[in-house]
Amino acid sequence: MSLLETPATHAVSAAPSHPLDRLTAAEVSATRAVLGPTLTPTTRFAYLGLLEPPKAAVLAFRPGDAVERTVRVLLLDTATGEGRDVRVSLSENRIVSDRTVEGAVEGHLPILEEEFAAIDPILLADERWTAALAARGLEPADVVTVPLSAGHYDDIPATDPGAARVLRVFAFAQPDPSALPWAHPVDGVVAYVDLSAGKVLHVLDHQRFTVPQQSGNWDAAPHAQAERTDLKPISITQPEGPSFSVEGDVISWQGWKVRVGFDAREGLTLHQLSVADFTGPDPSVQRDVVYRASIAEMVVPYADPSPVRFWQNYFDTGEYLFGRFVNSLALGCDCLGEIRYFDAVLADEHGRPRTVQNAICLHEEDYGVLWKHSDMFNGMDETRRQRRLVISFFTTIGNYDYGFYWHLYLDGTIELEAKATGVVFTAAYPEEGLEFSTEIAPGLAAPFHQHLFSARLDVMVDGLANAVEEVEAVRVPRGEGNPYGNAFARRATRLTSEAMAQREADGASGRVWHVLNTERTNALGQPTGYALHPQHQPLLLADDTSTVHDRATFATKHLWVTRYDSEERYPAGDFVNQNPGGAGLPRFVAGDRDLDGQDLVLWHTFGLTHFPRPEDWPVMPVDRTGFTLRPVGFFDRNPALGVPGTPAAPAAAGGGCCSA
Structure with a gap:
């Protein structure tokens, strides 16, 4: 019997109600049952995850329709090192495809x-x-x-x-x-x-160094510090409960709707993100912004060229699957306030379901002033408070801990903040010093390195007909039309092809990228859109001829734009472990497809370049990076005018006037 015809005897107990519902423990077990006849004692599950239907099928779905469920599984034979890439239909209880991965050509399966x-x-x-x-x-x-x-x-x-x-x-x-x-x-x-x-x-x-002897335990000498006793409690209370609601995997909050997912490779994923049309004739109308968002890859290249360290570069998503190392979050430590947790269901390496409790944290928090004005002419004296919805998870990959926080704001802004903490990777620091490391403790070095992330943003701004413009500030020479030399202008360049849309940020010009709908305009006749604001940090610093450059080519540009293809999921390719290079985005853009008025995916590189400090030892304070998506012409005016004022607190309590 062909593997593609292998029957299954295990049925899924609870049918999903939507194509993007997160996998259940029953579905993980059902997948293993379908694969059972093809498994051996040395077969291990390197990855198991929902193979999401193509976008068109999801958008056409209506409640009550049949839900097709396909699972992708990467199977490793630990005796031979051979990998298999298998797709299992849970709807039909059968294997629909099964192929051998050519490790020497494509790369190997993730590390177990x-x-x-x-x-x-x-x-x-x-x-x-x-x-x-x-x-x-x-x-x-x-x-x-x-x-x-x-x-x-x-x-x-x-x-x-x-x-x-x-x-x-x-x-x-x-x-x-x-x-x-x-x-x-x-x-x-x-x-x-x-x-x-x-x-x-x-x-x-290669070389024998003295092993550094000073303790690295944060609560032991010489690092231990007297516990501070003058920090007064901060209480975060919402006596009427949170402002969000949750139905299944769908979160609703202040006009936002978003579906959460979780994947062993990418971790937290966001789906079908939309916002209410606050400035339109019907505020109940939801308008699409992003179809799917995730952190699709990250690489940590190190700068030490010594014979024992030149090869250090880790693709924590593709090689290790950072989603499977998700932390179980604790109230009061990782999240504060009125919290709603989501569990994550993963597969262990034998294909059995494994549930991580409290893997995703959902809460809202105050974020200072939203808008404010005191007017000398009409007596206006108004302040509104900003707040944001936070959807987050933390994962630990060896020595580093990473937190990913998606923020949704009252004014239509979307933000991703990545937090890096944990313990820096260390080496010996000889008396003569090292060129590519910092001494962080006696005889202890921390090599220079980068943390470079790739966000995959499957955009859908007011629909599928999108285009991208690069917008930046430009100087205007003094002369006719600018006689006093004070003018400056805005330049917008349409990125019409995949070759053209490989771009670098430029902080000097304030460069941003507008995702515009080519078929819809606002009340002023301008195309509706959202702008991607980068943080203008360094890209991959390794030489263009280096192996890591070939394998992490995605990290050589801040922006790539591609035409949507359901099979193009990972910027460094499907099989990153020992991949020779050239996979992922370089291959995706080889056809130089047209991008004007199309269904688009943005791939945004952002991150940290870390020259470690003594203050990063023995445990590193959080370092932050990320990006922002802001509405630009998407609304007809400020969408946060309807946010109510907050009653002023008594003056003795440090209060002030928050609304007239």
Whole structure:
């Protein structure tokens, strides 16, 4: 019997009511049951997620219609390293496609947690590794190993660089179980491990550094600080409850409607984001803004070119699937106020459902002044308070913790804020110093690095007929028409093709990108639109000829625009682990499709360039990055005029006048 005809005996117990409903535990179990006859004792589930229907099918869906459910599964045979890309129809209880992934050509499947756990026995059996530790006065029992994605380089001996699943391994000393290993890097040595063969390919013992000895425990000497006793409580209360409502996966708040999703690879996803037509004749009308939004990839390239570290660059989304490491959030720690949590249902590596409680946090919060004016002529004295809806999750990838916060505002603004915290990756810092690292503690270095994210924004501003214009401020030379030299102008350039729409931000000109509807105008005759405001931070700083440049080409531009294609999901390609490069966006734009008045997807690169500071040790305070989408001509006037005033607090309580 062909794999494509494999029957299933497990039915889904609860039918979804919408094509984008999040996967349930029953559906995860049903998927495994369909795949059962094709599984072996060494088969592992590297990924399982909802394969969303094409946009046209979702937009045509009406309540009561039949819901088609297809699941994409990446299966890894740990005995051979062979990967399979399988699509399972839960509606028909069958496998609809099953193909082998050519690892050496396409890249390998994401790294399993089980593979991390398999590293220590492999290393302990290798005399070169144990000898390298012994030469540093260390016993294997006093060392923790940190397996990391290997990238795609030709320095791996005795194997085709792309054929085998390879991890590179660093060591960190842990003198006792409570010690923070990141404070004690065993620098100058790295092992290359072939996972499928279960053997060490090579141990590079390049240089022997003194292992830094100062503790990295934040609550122990020398870092411990006296607990502050003068912080008074801040109470956030909403005695009448929150202003949002939730029905299934759909959130409604102050004219906004949005459907939440969760994916093992991308984490939190937003769908069918729309806002009420506050300035139109019928405020009950919902107007589309974004069809789907997610963080589709991120890469963390390091700047240390030394023989043991030149290869350090991690694609936390594509290689590790950062969604599967989502935190279970705690009230009072991660979120404050009237909270609504959503659980995340994932599949473990055996294909069984795994539920992470409180994975997504929903709340609203005050955000200062929304608008204000005190007029000398008509006596107007008005202030309105801004607030925002926050939809967030946190994930931990090794030493770093990342929080992603989607904010919706009362004035139609959308914002994504990414927060980076945790513990910086460390190395030894010799007395002679290092060019590409900062000394953050005695003998302890933190290499320079970047955190570069790619937001995939499947826009739908007032419908599918969209175009993008690059808008920037320009100087006007003094002369005829500008006799006093004070004029400046706005220049708008329509980005009409995929080749043209590969753009860099420019803070000096205030460059932004307007997504316009080509078929709809506001009351003033202007096209309705939303503007993407970047933060004007550096792009990928690695050389154009580098391997990481080839694999993370998405990070070489702040903006890419493509025509919508349901199969084009990831900016660095479907299979990022050990991919040789050229996948994802470079391939998507090769046809240079027309973009004017089309169904468009924006891919926005944003991030941090991190030159670590002593203040980032032993635990790094949150660093922030992100972007903003603001309405531009989308509304006919200020959409927040209907926000009510807040009664003024008594003067003794520090209050003031909030409304006339």
